[in-house]
Structures are given as C-alpha cells and as structure tokens.
Amino acid sequence: MDKLFRLSRTEQLVVQFILIAWAIVVLFPIGVAVINSFKPNLGEVYRGPLNLPSEWSFGNYVEAWVGANFGKYFLNSVIISGCTVVIVTLCASTTAFVLVRMPFRGSAIIFGCFMLGVIIPIRLALAPLFVTVNTLGLLDTLTGVILVQSASMMPVAVFIMTAFLRSVPSELEDAARMDGALPFSIYWRVVLPLIRPAIATVALLTFVQSWNEYFLPLIFLQSPENYPITLGIAEFRSQFAVQWHLMFAGILIMLIPTIIAFVLASRQFIEGLTQGGVKE
Amino acid sequence: MKNFKLTGLLLASTFLAVAQTATAEEVTIYSWREQEIPLWQHISDNNLIDGVTINFVRLNSDDYDTKLRIDLQSGGPDIFQGRAGAAWLASFIDAGVIVPLEGVDLSNMAPAAMTAAMGADGQIYGVPFAIQMESIIYNKGVFEASGIAVPTNMAELTAAADALAAAGVTPMSFGARSGWWLNQVVGEVMTAGMIDDATSQGLIDGTVCFTDPAFVATLEAVAGWQAAGYMNASPMADDYGAMRTAVALGEAAMMIDGVWSSGPASPMYEIDPDLVMGFMPVPGDNGKVYAFGDGTYLANAASEKADAVAAVMAFTATRDFAELFVAQVGELPAYGAEYTVEDARLSMVAEMIATNSAAPTPFFAYALNAGEPSYGQLVADGYQALLSGGSTAAEVAATIQAGLNSWNYVGAANCQ
Amino acid sequence: MTYKQKARIQRLALLLPGVALYGIFNFMPLLGLLGLSLVRWPGIGPSEYVGLGNFMQLLGEPYYRDQFFNALFQNVYFFVIIIGAMLILGTGLALLLSFRTWGRNTYRAIFFIPYPLAGAAVAFLLNMMVETRGPINTLLVKGLGVMDAPIGFLGEPDLALSTLAVFYSWHRLSFAIILIMSAIIAVRVHLLEAAMLDGANRWQTLRAVVFPVLGPAFILITVIVMVDVFNNADYTLLLMGPEAGPLRNTDIMGTFLFRTSFGGSATSVNINFGMAAAIGLITALLILPAALYLSLKNLRKD
Numbered sequence: 001m002d003k004l005f006r007l008s009r010t011e012q013l014v015v016q017f018i019l020i021a022w023a024i025v026v027l028f029p030i031g032v033a034v035i036n037s038f039k040p041n042l043g044e045v046y047r048g049p050l051n052l053p054s055e056w057s058f059g060n061y062v063e064a065w066v067g068a069n070f071g072k073y074f075l076n077s078v079i080i081s082g083c084t085v086v087i088v089t090l091c092a093s094t095t096a097f098v099l100v101r102m103p104f105r106g107s108a109i110i111f112g113c114f115m116l117g118v119i120i121p122i123r124l125a126l127a128p129l130f131v132t133v134n135t136l137g138l139l140d141t142l143t144g145v146i147l148v149q150s151a152s153m154m155p156v157a158v159f160i161m162t163a164f165l166r167s168v169p170s171e172l173e174d175a176a177r178m179d180g181a182l183p184f185s186i187y188w189r190v191v192l193p194l195i196r197p198a199i200a201t202v203a204l205l206t207f208v209q210s211w212n213e214y215f216l217p218l219i220f221l222q223s224p225e226n227y228p229i230t231l232g233i234a235e236f237r238s239q240f241a242v243q244w245h246l247m248f249a250g251i252l253i254m255l256i257p258t259i260i261a262f263v264l265a266s267r268q269f270i271e272g273l274t275q276g277g278v279k280e
Numbered sequence: 281m282k283n284f285k286l287t288g289l290l291l292a293s294t295f296l297a298v299a300q301t302a303t304a305e306e307v308t309i310y311s312w313r314e315q316e317i318p319l320w321q322h323i324s325d326n327n328l329i330d331g332v333t334i335n336f337v338r339l340n341s342d343d344y345d346t347k348l349r350i351d352l353q354s355g356g357p358d359i360f361q362g363r364a365g366a367a368w369l370a371s372f373i374d375a376g377v378i379v380p381l382e383g384v385d386l387s388n389m390a391p392a393a394m395t396a397a398m399g400a401d402g403q404i405y406g407v408p409f410a411i412q413m414e415s416i417i418y419n420k421g422v423f424e425a426s427g428i429a430v431p432t433n434m435a436e437l438t439a440a441a442d443a444l445a446a447a448g449v450t451p452m453s454f455g456a457r458s459g460w461w462l463n464q465v466v467g468e469v470m471t472a473g474m475i476d477d478a479t480s481q482g483l484i485d486g487t488v489c490f491t492d493p494a495f496v497a498t499l500e501a502v503a504g505w506q507a508a509g510y511m512n513a514s515p516m517a518d519d520y521g522a523m524r525t526a527v528a529l530g531e532a533a534m535m536i537d538g539v540w541s542s543g544p545a546s547p548m549y550e551i552d553p554d555l556v557m558g559f560m561p562v563p564g565d566n567g568k569v570y571a572f573g574d575g576t577y578l579a580n581a582a583s584e585k586a587d588a589v590a591a592v593m594a595f596t597a598t599r600d601f602a603e604l605f606v607a608q609v610g611e612l613p614a615y616g617a618e619y620t621v622e623d624a625r626l627s628m629v630a631e632m633i634a635t636n637s638a639a640p641t642p643f644f645a646y647a648l649n650a651g652e653p654s655y656g657q658l659v660a661d662g663y664q665a666l667l668s669g670g671s672t673a674a675e676v677a678a679t680i681q682a683g684l685n686s687w688n689y690v691g692a693a694n695c696q
Numbered sequence: 697m698t699y700k701q702k703a704r705i706q707r708l709a710l711l712l713p714g715v716a717l718y719g720i721f722n723f724m725p726l727l728g729l730l731g732l733s734l735v736r737w738p739g740i741g742p743s744e745y746v747g748l749g750n751f752m753q754l755l756g757e758p759y760y761r762d763q764f765f766n767a768l769f770q771n772v773y774f775f776v777i778i779i780g781a782m783l784i785l786g787t788g789l790a791l792l793l794s795f796r797t798w799g800r801n802t803y804r805a806i807f808f809i810p811y812p813l814a815g816a817a818v819a820f821l822l823n824m825m826v827e828t829r830g831p832i833n834t835l836l837v838k839g840l841g842v843m844d845a846p847i848g849f850l851g852e853p854d855l856a857l858s859t860l861a862v863f864y865s866w867h868r869l870s871f872a873i874i875l876i877m878s879a880i881i882a883v884r885v886h887l888l889e890a891a892m893l894d895g896a897n898r899w900q901t902l903r904a905v906v907f908p909v910l911g912p913a914f915i916l917i918t919v920i921v922m923v924d925v926f927n928n929a930d931y932t933l934l935l936m937g938p939e940a941g942p943l944r945n946t947d948i949m950g951t952f953l954f955r956t957s958f959g960g961s962a963t964s965v966n967i968n969f970g971m972a973a974a975i976g977l978i979t980a981l982l983i984l985p986a987a988l989y990l991s992l993k994n995l996r997k998d
Binding site: 345346372375457460514517518519653654660661670 | 740741742828848936937939944959
Binding site for chain 2: 041042043044046047126127130131134139215218219222234237238239240241
C-alpha cells in the first residue's frame with residue numbers, strides 16, 4: 001500500500017506546507033500556554049499573554065506539583081485511569097465479540113440498550129446513579145469511581161468495537177471453530193490480535209477521557225486522599241479568577257502521560273494493522 | 281495509701297485526657313470561598329473554639345451547588361455556606377436541611393447583612409458573613425494623571441469622562457459578556473446611585489413599576505455612556521476579567537465592580553503592584569453605594585455534632601471572629617457593632633457602607649426572584665440587549681416588566 | 697458437556713461483565729431518568745410529582761418554548777459547522793498523514809496534543825487568542841492593518857457561535873483524524889493492488905477503494921460528535937455563562953438545560969433536576985432518529 005502512497009517531490013512539498021500550516025494552528029495556543037506557565041505571577045499573564053516571561057519561573061511547575069498535591073493525586077489518577085482502560089477494553093471487546101459473532105435472540109436489544117447509553121450522557125442521571133453507588137457502599141472509594149467511569153465509557157467503546165469487528169472477516173474464527181475451539185480461546189487467540197487497532201483506539205480514547213475526568217470524581221469522592229489530579233488542579237480556580245501560570249503548568253504536566261499513551265497506542269495501531277488479518 | 285493516691289491521680293488524669301480527646305470534635309464546613317481557608321486554619325490550629333477542630337472544604341464555585349446538594353443526601357457537611365438571598369435558601373428550608381437559627385446572639389450583626397440569612401418567611405436561618413460593597417472603582421493613578429477629581433454629580437462624571445477620553449483612556453470599562461456581573465453588580469450599583477431608596481423599595485414591593493422613568497433613567501445612563509464613546513469599543517466581547525485587566529493596566533479609568541477586586545488576593549495587584557483603587561458611588565440623585573451580605577453560615581440540621589456546630593455558629597457572631605475575619609480574609613465581616621479595623625482601605629469601605637449605602641437590594645429580593653424569568657435573569661438579558669444595540673432603554677424596561685408580570689410578581693396587578 | 701453447551705456458557709461469561717457493569721452503573725440510572733423527568737426536585741428534600749408538567753412547561757409556555765427552539769436550531773448550526781470541519785479537514789489531514797509523508801509520525805503526535813487538554817483550559821486558551829487585545833486581533837489591526845477596529849469574535853451576535861464551533865473543532869479534530877486514519881490504513885491490501893493492476897491512478901484508487909471504507913468511520917465520528925454537541929456545552933458555559941449571550945446567540949441545548957434546570961443567576965429559585973431530565977430526554981429523542989439511521993446503515997454494511 002505504501003507503494004501507492006509514495007509522493008513525488010512537488011507533492012511532498014505541498015503536503016508539508018499544509019501540514020505545517022495546521023501544526024502552527026495547533027501549536028500556537030499550546031505555545032502560549034507553555035510561555036505563560038513560566039511566568040512568575042498572574043499579572044504578567046494578564047498584562048501580556050503573548051510576551052515572553054520576564055524570568056523563566058520553573059518554580060511554577062514545582063508549585064503546581066506541590067500546591068495541587070500532584071504527588072498524592074498522581075497515583076490515584078494512574079490507578080483510576082489504568083483500571084478503567086483495562087476494564088473497558090476487556091468488557092467492550094468481549095461484549096462486541098458476542099454481539100457481532102455469536103448473536104442470539106436478545107442481542108439486538110442489548111445492542112440497542114448500549115446505543116441508548118451513547119445518546120444519553122450519564123451526567124443527567126447523576127441523582128439515580130448516586131443512589132446506586134451509595135447503596136452499594138462504594139461512595140468515596142476508588143473502586144466506585146473506577147466502576148462508574150468504566151460504565152460511562154462502555155457504550156462508545158462497544159460502539160467502536162462492534163463497528164470495527166463487523167468490518168473484519170470471520171474466516172479465521174470460523175476456521176478455529178471448525179477445529180473445535182471454544183469461544184474463550186477463539187476470543188483470546190484469534191479475535192484479540194485481529195482487533196488490535198480497535199483496542200488501541202478504544203484504550204487511548206478511554207485513557208484520555210478518564211485521565212481528564214473531573215465531574216464524576218468530584219461527585220463520588222469526598223476524602224482528599226482519593227482525589228485524582230483533576231480535582232487537585234481545581235485548587236487554582238479562585239472565585240473570580242484563575243491562577244493561570246500555575247494552572248497551565250499543572251495542565252502541561254497532566255498532558256505528558258496522555259502523549260505517552262498516544263505514542264504507545266500508535267505503535268500498537270500500526271503493528272496491529274500490518275500483521276493480523278489484513279493481508280489475505 | 282500511696283498506691284491509692286497514685287492510682288487515683290492516674291485515673292483522674294486518664295479521665296481528663298479521655299475527656300479532652302472525646303470533646304475535640306471535627307466540624308466539616310463546605311465553602312466556595314478560598315479566601316477563608318487561612319481564617320479557619322487559624323481558628324482550628326489555635327483552638328479558638330474550645331474542643332473543636334475545623335475541616336474546611338473548599339469547592340469550586342461552579343460546582344458548589346451540585347456537590348453540596350448531592351453530599352447532603354448522604355450526611356454531608358456539618359456547616360455549609362449559603363449564597364445570599366431567600367431564593368437560594370428556599371429549597372434547603374423546604375428539605376428541612378436548615379432550621380431557624382436558635383441560641384446565637386445576632387444583635388451585633390449589621391442590619392444590611394441580615395437579609396442574606398433571611399428566608400422567605402422572614403426568619404433568620406444562619407449567621408451572615410462578609411459584607412461586600414459594590415460601587416464604581418477607579419484607578420487613582422489614572423485620575424491623578426489626568427488631573428481629575430472624584431465626580432459628585434452626573435454632570436461632573438460626564439466632564440471627567442470627556443477629559444479621560446481626550447487623554448486616550450477608556451473612561452468606563454464594561455465587561456458585558458459576564459451576565460452575572462450585569463445583574464448582580466451593574467444593575468444594583470446603578471439603582472443604588474440613581475434611584476432613591478423609597479422608590480427602589482417600591483420596585484421590590486410592586487408599588488413602583490420598572491417602566492417608571494426613575495428606573496429607565498438607570499438604563500439610559502449606561503446607554504448614554506456607550507453612545508458618547510465612554511466605554512470600551514466592544515463591551516460585549518469583553519468579560520469580567522478583561523474589564524478588570526483594563527483598569528489595572530491603566531487603559532481604563534473606572535469600572536463598576538465589587539470591593540473584592542481591591543482585596544489582597546485580587547489579580548489586579550499582580551498586574552500592577554502599585555495600583556491604588558478608589559471607590560465612589562454612581563453620582564446620581566441617590567448617590568449611594570451598594571452593600572449586601574455575601575452569604576450565610578448555615579448549620580446542617582442533620583449533623584450529629586450538634587454541640588460543636590452550635591459552638592462554631594455562636595463564634596461566628598462574635599467580635600473576635602469579626603476581627604479575625606478582617607485580618608485573615610481581608611474582607612469586611614457582617615459584624616455591625618464596634619470592632620477594630622486596622623486596614624485603611626477596609627475602614628474606608630466600612631465607613632462608606634455605614635454612612636452611604638442603599639438599603640433596598642432588588643437583586644436579592646425574594647419577591648422579584650420567586651418565579652421564572654427572575655429579575656436577575658431579566659436584568660442580565662436586558663443589559664446585553666441594551667449594549668448590543670438591540671433595544672432602547674425604554675424597551676428593555678418594558679421587557680423586564682413584562683417578564684416579571686408573566687409569573688404574576690407582587691406588582692403585576694399594578695403594572696400592566 | 698457438549699460443545700454447544702460449553703459454548704453457550706462461555707458466551708454468557710463473555711457477555712456478562714460488560715452488560716452487568718453497564719447495566720448497573722449506567723443503564724439503570726438512565727431508566728431512572730424517566731422517573732426523574734416526571735417530578736420537580738431541587739436536588740434535596742422532597743420531590744413533587746408533576747407528571748408531564750416539566751414537558752408541558754417546556755413546550756407549552758412561550759417563554760421556554762421560544763428559547764428551546766432557538767437553542768435547538770442553533771445547536772444544529774453549531775453541529776453542522778463542527779462536523780463539516782471534522783470530516784472534511786479530518787479526512788484531508790488523515791490522508792496526507794497516511795501517505796509516505798516526511799515526519800508524519802511527528803505530525804500525528806503534534807496534531808494529537810489539543811485532544812487531551814481539559815475543556816476549561818481550551819476554552820480560556822482560545823479565548824485569549826480571540827480577545828480584543830489578543831494575537832489574532834492584534835495581527836489584523838496592527839500587524840496587517842486589514843481592519844480598523846478589533847473584531848469581537850465572541851461579542852458579535854453573528855460570530856460568537858461560529859467562533860465556539862471553531863474552538864470545538866480545534867480541540868477535537870484529532871479524534872476524527874485518528875478514526876479516519878485507522879479506517880484508511882485498514883483498507884485491504886489486495887483491493888488496492890487489484891485497483892492498481894487495473895491501471896487506476898492514485899485519486900481513482902482512493903475514490904473507488906478507500907473512500908467507501910471511510911463510511912463506518914464517518915458514522916462513528918458523526919454519532920459521537922452529535923451526542924457530545926447536543927448534550928454538553930462546556931465552552932459556552934465557561935465563556936459566555938448560562939445566559940449564552942450575546943442575546944442568546946450562543947444558546948445551545950447544553951446551556952439551555954443548565955439555565956432552565958439550575959438557574960441562570962445565583963438567586964434563581966427554580967432549581968429543578970426533573971427539568972434537566974426532561975430536557976435531556978427530549979434531546980435524546982431528537983437525535984435518536986439520526987443516530988439510529990446512522991448505526992443501522994453501519995449494521996447493514998458488511
């Protein structure tokens with residue numbers, strides 16, 4: 001396929017031009033955030049958001065880390081996001097596998113129920129959800145937050161997985177079934193490697209959303225020991241203003257794991273596509 | 281014999297120790313005001329309320345209402361801060377979460393602050409905190425540079441604005457994108473400055489209509505400023521933060537704002553550390569500034585630590601607390617009787633509030649906000665319509681009146 | 697046990713975790729939404745059963761009805777701009793990134809950066825860009841001298857909503873790029889080789905082989921973005937407040953819901969979670985046909 005997609009010199013230049021243009025559009029505001037994260041106080045941010053800082057205050061990052069209790073909260077964020085990703089990718093892929101490859105009488109209805117969850121965000125049903133979590137005694141626990149976040153991302157994950165699975169031919173699985181393999185091993189040995197790109201996509205999207213999730217932890221957690229870093233950053237929002245220089249520092253720190261996740265996911269992505277069942 | 285004495289002593293001291301730790305209760309307070317964190321830290325660390333430690337939980341202002349209500353369903357805080365006004369208190373009263381305050385001596389609290397704690401039935405449900413003042417805030421440096429004295433009437437204000445405009449400074453900075461600022465600050469400061477107290481009270485009681493020339497005049501004044509070029513070029517594009525930044529940078533001279541912008545934590549000082557701000561009422565016929573109680577400390581009726589809670593509530597109505605409030609928070613407490621204010625700025629503000637603040641507060645009046653669309657909503661929309669050139673002052677006033685009439689507010693019969 | 701029995705049990709075991717998790721912590725509360733929409737409840741204390749009262753108020757009283765339809769139409773406009781940008785720009789960039797472009801991995805990573813940023817950060821960052829004293833206006837007025845006065849991107853009634861749509865697109869374009877790229881790269885090699893053997897050039901190959909495969913990706917993006925845009929209004933609420941100025945020109949379903957259910961100003965009495973549920977259900981009903989249609993299209997395509 002790459003043979004088809006090789007570019008001539010002129011084409012390459014044109015393409016570079018377009019890509020650089022968009023890269024500038026993307027990086028310019030980010031650059032502003034970076035510059036402002038090094039400013040010593042809020043006044044400089046307001047006075048000249050585009051100006052370089054009078055002194056490069058690396059201390060902002062330290063202060064953001066300490067002030068927002070990153071040290072404590074980082075671990076919580078990692079646990080919550082990590083568990084959510086694992087749960088969602090596992091459950092969504094098994095569910096999609098059953099719904100697409102092993103349909104039964106009620107599977108269309110189940111799929112419809114998931115679609116309903118895509119359309120209606122869980123935020124509206126906060127009150128009933130709170131009652132459920134409270135009754136199960138999961139309030140103010142990391143487990144509770146993990147379960148709630150996972151459940152909130154299941155619909156879209158199932159949606160993506162089923163879409164992907166439908167576009168993948170089932171020959172390999174049929175062959176395995178003919179050999180007498182049971183669903184578990186078909187899933188584990190045949191399907192999972194096949195759908196690596198979808199898993200990578202779902203994992204990445206789930207991770208980013210979970211990492212940045214603010215509202216659900218806010219409602220379901222009460223003790224500061226359990227806070228993820230999104231709640232820690234909220235410290236920088238005062239009643240009428242935001243401590244931008246610290247906020248940007250905090251946000252940029254938070255950005256790093258997501259970029260790492262992206263790089264990892266991309267690699268899985270490409271690898272999964274160049275092996276697996278694409279070549280026939 | 282000796283053994284008995286020793287054991288007796290030991291027992292007694294153990295009892296005492298146990299008793300001490302047993303009475304050291306932790307009271308959880310919910311708030312959206314980060315400026316109170318040092319205050320309660322100080323109170324807790326120094327054991328100023330005997331046997332009580334404070335766990336002060338500060339939530340983001342935007343999330344405060346939702347989080348508070350959700351948490352109250354599973355116990356919740358022992359004490360929480362409530363926003364001012366009977367309208368806000370109503371749902372909590374109906375739910376039985378708060379009950380009329382008992383056992384606290386409120387005789388020393390400033391009368392202006394008491395409305396913040398009053399329910400629709402006229403009873404007091406908590407201890408008010410913080411008196412805020414809203415008025416015109418001006419950059420003293422800019423005034424001095426253009427040789428302008430504080431205007432004492434509207435004509436002088438216009439003259440001052442002309443002089444400022446000539447000097448290349450925006451006379452009046454408006455951040456009309458922020459709806460909350462339009463109704464809670466601008467609307468109220470204009471009424472306080474231009475409409476006399478009796479008429480304002482009439483607006484609340486329904487005896488005076490919003491189509492009355494007195495009220496329309498407040499809108500016309502603002503429209504006039506825009507027409508005369510005294511405002512920033514696009515008030516609708518600038519928000520509250522941009523408005524303050526302009527004044528702090530000296531690009532604008534005046535803005536209608538609250539005293540919190542001159543407090544120690546205000547970002548305006550970070551923009552210009554030498555900034556000195558002055559306060560003046562809108563120099564209309566009434567010429568008064570606007571003061572209100574910012575909120576109330578409310579006790580959760582379902583709290584298990586009733587004694588500790590009562591102790592805290594009683595403490596917030598004392599003079600010691602008032603002085604601590606000034607020192608630690610940098611704002612004026614709701615305490616009305618004598619207390620020491622060492623900060624020059626705050627004592628001047630206290631003076632203004634005591635001698636020259638308007639009594640009626642339409643924005644917080646339950647009578648005007650009991651239905652939808654509320655007075656607050658209508659004023660915000662009205663000013664935005666006015667400043668984007670969509671409506672004239674008379675039309676805006678008529679819309680406000682019609683909106684209030686639609687849910688039969690107290691003056692509906694009178695003002696068709 | 698026979699193979700069939702074992703297979704059945706394993707199928708159940710594979711299905712159960714996902715369904716149970718979703719059922720308990722998402723689906724059941726959503727059903728609770730139905731009940732919630734029939735009451736008037738301020739979040740604490742007793743709830744008052746009003747039957748269809750919330751819906752009647754919403755669609756019956758002109759004050760609400762006018763705002764509702766205004767918000768709805770503006771939301772559609774908002775959505776069209778966003779989805780247009782994401783699909784067109786997204787496909788273009790995805791294609792360029794799937795060629796043997798120099799540095800495509802770096803570009804991919806760069807383009808991804810806005811996506812994981814929190815909505816609040818993006819809102820204020822981009823607000824800084826379009827302010828009257830911000831870089832764009834400074835460039836237009838002082839740098840290039842093209843305009844006399846700064847443009848109030850968020851202040852002009854006609855521009856505000858489009859500006860917010862641009863903000864959203866800037867933030868979320870990477871999502872579209874990722875999904876479209878995955879579809880492009882998943883195109884079956886043998887189909888491409890067959891097309892090439894037939895003598896088709898690049899553009900023809902793309903049209904015949906790659907574009908049809910983008911269908912599912914497009915549908916995915918459209919549904920997810922549609923749901924997000926019609927339910928959430930993070931940027932608008934942060935930047936323009938619940939009154940969605942100027943003159944309700946940035947009012948979309950998310951702000952309408954917030955204002956109607958939680959009050960536009962601090963003194964609003966009518967906090968009503970039931971109203972929020974009612975509006976949420978109506979919104980879901982409105983986008984359900986489109987979502988169903990799109991996903992059924994997805995179903996049949998195989």
